[in-house]
Amino acid sequence: MRFPYSILPAKPDAAFPNRQSIKRPLLTVALEKDGKSIVGLAIVDSGADNCIFPASFATALGITIPNQNAYVFSGTADAPQIAYFETVRVTLWNGNQADAPIQFDLYAGFCDTLEHVGLGLMGQEGLFSRYQVLLHNEQNYFDIL
Numbered sequence: 001m002r003f004p005y006s007i008l009p010a011k012p013d014a015a016f017p018n019r020q021s022i023k024r025p026l027l028t029v030a031l032e033k034d035g036k037s038i039v040g041l042a043i044v045d046s047g048a049d050n051c052i053f054p055a056s057f058a059t060a061l062g063i064t065i066p067n068q069n070a071y072v073f074s075g076t077a078d079a080p081q082i083a084y085f086e087t088v089r090v091t092l093w094n095g096n097q098a099d100a101p102i103q104f105d106l107y108a109g110f111c112d113t114l115e116h117v118g119l120g121l122m123g124q125e126g127l128f129s130r131y132q133v134l135l136h137n138e139q140n141y142f143d144i145l
Contacts, residue, residue, distance in 0.1 A: 003094045005140045025142045030091040033061040041119040048123025051108045058110035083109030
């Protein structure tokens with residue numbers, strides 16, 4: 001399935017004084033558990049070991065955190081972070097009615113430290129372990145096959 005890159009506004013700064021926008025491989029994701037669901041955004045992130053979402057997504061799904069499935073990891077700041085994992089049903093779609101959505105069960109993490117960005121990470125274990133992901137940056141799209 002083909003997805004367009006999202007073009008987001010960006011403020012120029014000292015390093016990139018002419019930057020007006022930035023491209024991101026964003027997915028619209030629906031997560032479901034026990035009849036509850038939430039729709040949000042997640043970035044396709046080959047540098048992420050797992051698929052992790054903001055803690056507020058867990059709350060919307062009725063998932064209690066903290067729970068016994070704790071996982072300590074570190075991001076770019078190298079500070080310890082904790083995600084709590086549960087299995088959810090994921091649906092990915094690109095908005096094209098002709099394309100069937102991609103659906104699968106996912107052992108996903110939820111953590112407080114993603115609240116400030118408001119979107120999830122679709123990483124190696126969960127997305128890349130199931131599908132071939134091809135990024136076509138210059139053409140402004142990516143494929144999940």
